[in-house]
Amino acid sequence: MVYQKKILLGVTGGIAAYKACALTSKLTQKGANVKVMMTKSATEFVSPLTFQALSRNPVYIDTFDEKDPEKIAHIDIADWADIVLLAPATANTIGKIANGIADDMMTTTILATEAEVYIAPAMNVHMYAHPAVIKNMKQLEQWGYRFIEPGAGYLACGYVGKGRLEEPETIIQVIEEHQQINHFLSGKKVLISAGPTRESVDPIRFFTNRSTGKMGFALAEAAADFGADVTLVAGPSNQQLSNGRINRFDVVTAGDMYEAMHQHFSSNDIVIKAAAVADYRPKIVYDQKVKKQAGDLSIMMERTKDILKSLGAIKEHQFLVGFAAETTNPIEYGMKKLREKNLDAIVINDVSTKGAGFGGDTNIVTYMNKREEKEELPLASKYKIAEKILKMIDQDMKAGSQ
Incomplete structure (x- = not known):
C-alpha cells in the first residue's frame, strides 16, 4: 500500500510529464506523502508550481539549490524516501542511471537512494525497442529496479505502438500489489553465508575454491528486496551489495565462518548456507614462506568443523537451508546431505552443467524440502533463482506452521 509512504516522484522531460500531475494528485489522495523532483527538461512541459500545489511540498530541481545549510538536499531526499x-x-535518464552517470539532481539522488525504485518509461516506440535502451533497462532490472511497462496506443509523435506512459491508476496499482505481495519476508530475519574460504599454508599461499559468492549475494539482495532483515557472512569475494540495508560481515577461514554463523544463528528465522566452505585445512601453517625444494612436497590436511551439521544439531525455530554443489549424482548426494544434517531444505546443483555453478551470472538448481519434494529451477539469472528459492522457503515455512 502507498498509504503513509514517503514517495519521491521523479519527473523527466517528455510530453507524458502532464500525466505525472494526475499521478501526484492520486498518490496524495491515497494518503502518500509525495515530494516531486524534476529535471530541467521536465519544467519545459509542466510548471514546478503545479506539482507544488498538488503535493503540498517543495519541488526539487537544481542540485546546487541548497535551501538548508545543515543538509545536502539530494542526500537528504534520497534518505527520506x-x-x-x-x-x-x-531513454536519456534510464541510460544515465544504468551507466552510473550523476550529472543532475535526479540522477544523483537515484544513485544515492537505498529505497525501492520503480521506473515507468515513456518514449517513442522505436526508441523503446532500441538495443541500447533494452540493454540499459535489463541492467537496471538486474540491479533490482522495478519497471512498470508502458502501454500501447497513439503516441504524441504520431506513431501507434508501445511507449505511452502507463495510466496513473495502473502505476499505483502495480506499486501497491508489489508492496503487498513481494514483502512476504517483512519482519523475518535471514542469515546467509556466501563465497569461498581461504586456508593458509604460509604467508604467501592458501587453499581455496572456485566460488565467487554470486549466488549467496543474490540471495541476500533478494531477501532484502522481499522485506527481510538480512545478515550476510561473506568469505573473500569481489562481490558488492547494492542494497545498503544488508548487514555484511567479512570472514576468511572456515573457522571464522563457523564462529560468525554460530554468533548470529539464534537470532535469525531463516538460515541459508550458500558458502563453499573448505572441508580441509593445512594441519601446520608456517610463519615464513615455504621454500622450493627438490622433489615433491606433501602437506598434511585436517578436517574443518562442519558448519551446516553443527547448525542442524542446535536449530530450534530456524528454517535451515543448505547448498550441495555436485558433479556426479547430485540428487542422491543432495538428499543424503538433507537427511544427515537435519536440514529443512537443500538447493542442489550440478556445477559441471553449462550455465550452472561457480563464477557465472546464471544457475540451474533443484530445490528439495525435508519431505523430499523436488522442484527444478531451469536456467535463469542467479537473482531470479534466488527469488524463487526464497518463495519456496516461505511456502514450506507456512505449510509447516499449519
Missing part, C-alpha cells in the same frame, strides 16, 4: 518512482522516465 521509502519509494522512488520515475514517471515518466525518458
